[in-house]
Amino acid sequence: MKYPIKITPKERLLKAIRMRRDIVEMTAAAGSGHPGGSLSAVEILVTLFNEFLVIDTDKPDWEGRDRMIFCKCHITPAIYSILARVGYFDPTKLMTFRKLGSELQGHPYRFYPKGIEMSGGSLGQNISITTGMALGLKTQGKPNRVYGLSSEGDLQEGQSWEAIMSAAHYKLDNLILFVDYNKLQIDGNVEDVMGVHPLDEKFKSFNWHVIEVKNGHDFDEIHNAIAKALTNKGRPTVIICDTVKGKGISFMENQVGWHGRAPNKDELAIATKELDEQEAKVNSMK
Amino acid sequence: MAREMLLSRQGWADTLIELGEKDPRIVVLDADLAKSTLTCQFKDKFPKRFFDMGIAEQNMVNVAGGLSLTGLIPFVTTYGVFVSGRAWEQIRTSICYGNLNVKFGGAHGGISVGPDGATHQALEEITIMRVLPGMTVIVPADFYETKKAVRAAVEINGPVYIRFGREKTPVVTTSETPFVVGKAITMKEGKDVSIIACGPMVAEALDAAEELDKKGISAEVVNLHTIKPIDKEALVATAKKTGCVVTAEEHQLAGGMGSAVAEVLAQNFPVPMEMVGINDTFGESGQPRELMEKYGITSKQIFEKALKVIERKK
Numbered sequence: 329m330k331y332p333i334k335i336t337p338k339e340r341l342l343k344a345i346r347m348r349r350d351i352v353e354m355t356a357a358a359g360s361g362h363p364g365g366s367l368s369a370v371e372i373l374v375t376l377f378n379e380f381l382v383i384d385t386d387k388p389d390w391e392g393r394d395r396m397i398f399c400k401c402h403i404t405p406a407i408y409s410i411l412a413r414v415g416y417f418d419p420t421k422l423m424t425f426r427k428l429g430s431e432l433q434g435h436p437y438r439f440y441p442k443g444i445e446m447s448g449g450s451l452g453q454n455i456s457i458t459t460g461m462a463l464g465l466k467t468q469g470k471p472n473r474v475y476g477l478s479s480e481g482d483l484q485e486g487q488s489w490e491a492i493m494s495a496a497h498y499k500l501d502n503l504i505l506f507v508d509y510n511k512l513q514i515d516g517n518v519e520d521v522m523g524v525h526p527l528d529e530k531f532k533s534f535n536w537h538v539i540e541v542k543n544g545h546d547f548d549e550i551h552n553a554i555a556k557a558l559t560n561k562g563r564p565t566v567i568i569c570d571t572v573k574g575k576g577i578s579f580m581e582n583q584v585g586w587h588g589r590a591p592n593k594d595e596l597a598i599a600t601k602e603l604d605e606q607e608a609k610v611n612s613m614k
Numbered sequence: 615m616a617r618e619m620l621l622s623r624q625g626w627a628d629t630l631i632e633l634g635e636k637d638p639r640i641v642v643l644d645a646d647l648a649k650s651t652l653t654c655q656f657k658d659k660f661p662k663r664f665f666d667m668g669i670a671e672q673n674m675v676n677v678a679g680g681l682s683l684t685g686l687i688p689f690v691t692t693y694g695v696f697v698s699g700r701a702w703e704q705i706r707t708s709i710c711y712g713n714l715n716v717k718f719g720g721a722h723g724g725i726s727v728g729p730d731g732a733t734h735q736a737l738e739e740i741t742i743m744r745v746l747p748g749m750t751v752i753v754p755a756d757f758y759e760t761k762k763a764v765r766a767a768v769e770i771n772g773p774v775y776i777r778f779g780r781e782k783t784p785v786v787t788t789s790e791t792p793f794v795v796g797k798a799i800t801m802k803e804g805k806d807v808s809i810i811a812c813g814p815m816v817a818e819a820l821d822a823a824e825e826l827d828k829k830g831i832s833a834e835v836v837n838l839h840t841i842k843p844i845d846k847e848a849l850v851a852t853a854k855k856t857g858c859v860v861t862a863e864e865h866q867l868a869g870g871m872g873s874a875v876a877e878v879l880a881q882n883f884p885v886p887m888e889m890v891g892i893n894d895t896f897g898e899s900g901q902p903r904e905l906m907e908k909y910g911i912t913s914k915q916i917f918e919k920a921l922k923v924i925e926r927k928k
């Protein structure tokens with residue numbers, strides 16, 4: 329299937345709920361994984377994959393595709409979910425996540441499943457990969473864009489700032505980096521563990537084009553930010569999205585503990601009920 | 615023996631230009647050391663295909679990875695200690711795990727870096743590069759072999775690490791000497807002891823063999839330019855032939871070329887073995903030759919170890 333496509337506000341919401349179901353079901357089935365940061369990135373991924381990324385899921389290696397690099401790679405539940413749901417592979421495979429012999433490794437491996445461009449899991453490394461791909465395409469005069477999805481955890485790694493410095497130095501205006509800024513990490517609040525605030529000022533001082541999304545779960549706001557980024561010339565763009573870790577599941581929202589733990593059977597039942605209610609509400613919309 | 619002296623890093627730089635002329639996919643990255651590694655010569659010729667990444671090796675390695683994902687063939691060059699050490703995990707997780715087509719030139723390998731001292735004398739790269747699945751590790755003996763190694767690296771789809779030194783080193787091969795990655799070269803036939811060497815130590819091994827000859831001892835000299843994949847067949851064959859082995863490298867003994875040889879022989883054809891290399895210490899400032907002598911990595915030590923290992927056969 330070829331993207332981008334046009335989707336309605338209702339479809340956006342339903343796709344997000346579908347992803348949230350995948351995230352809690354996959355982690356519950358695996359007994360491990362990272363639901364919190366997966367849930368915070370849902371609206372970013374639904375918007376980007378459906379409405380902007382130039383891809384053909386039937387031809388994952390098509391030269392003319394945009395490149396999507398995941399920098400925060402622990403959010404494999406969200407990554408595999410969006411890839412399956414846009415059509416790269418059969419969603420029934422999602423339940424093999426993290427199991428022996430599965431293509432769906434705990435952190436992604438470059439060679440599978442389809443739609444994955446690069447391995448990842450060691451934070452900071454893939455902002456450099458994103459930079460290198462943008463530099464490579466630009467050097468060869470190719471028009472494709474490179475998108476990266478990072479987190480503030482990524483931005484604690486010194487290497488990330490090397491990458492950010494070099495992307496601006498080489499004026500990589502074909503690069504758009506998202507920061508899923510959910511403000512929590514394993515050991516606690518980001519600002520308590522190792523503060524990264526103010527991110528916008530940091531990127532500005534590194535000569536990046538900075539767009540802030542005040543509500544990283546608002547589809548229109550995300551859409552408008554990407555549309556604006558596409559008109560930018562002469563420097564890379566960062567879209568800093570203010571998000572809620574664990575978004576959409578009441579007991580996971582803003583809870584550090586849900587960074588890297590799977591819901592048990594009872595917790596999955598509660599999450600599913602909440603998602604059922606959300607879906608019923610959306611379906612009652614016109 | 616008097617031999618022509620040439621810079622292996624010049625072999626690296628010349629060949630990058632030679633390949634760059636034929637293949638537009640060749641790009642070169644350096645970390646503010648282009649004048650030292652001589653990749654500045656590639657930059658002069660192909661300014662749009664040269665990327666100075668500043669003093670930021672971790673980013674340089676992964677940017678090279680990203681470039682390779684767009685179909686380019688990046689050659690990353692800087693001092694060996696920085697690229698192999700500081701960016702080790704980038705090489706591990708991004709480059710080797712993903713089998714990205716990135717080539718590494720580890721310049722200033724060995725204690726013969728000289729007056730810059732221990733911080734700049736890379737003595738660990740063979741160990742920490744050969745442990746990585748999918749990595750090819752080559753330590754060319756001289757200028758001509760460096761050229762051949764660079765050409766061969768392009769033919770490999772995946773990461774390759776090529777180590778070379780700072781100083782001019784004795785030329786022991788010619789432009790015609792056959793070179794195949796993973797195939798050791800017998801530089802001199804012999805029957806009493808096998809001396810297995812890599813890099814500039816091949817010349818030291820040949821000198822030692824000449825001295826041994828004078829004593830009526832016939833030494834075989836093997837140039838093990840590729841540490842990984844290692845030439846098991848050649849190693850077992852020479853061990854069978856002579857019954858004892860001396861290894862010689864300008865590198866830490868722990869995990870280095872000699873260790874790699876020991877892994878093969880211990881499992882396939884154990885024979886008495888002695889190792890010449892840096893023995894669990896850092897270097898210091900000094901003239902290259904002075905350092906080689908002080909740290910015990912010259913033909914003299916190879917000669918002595920050969921006599922010792924032959925005794926152990928009895």
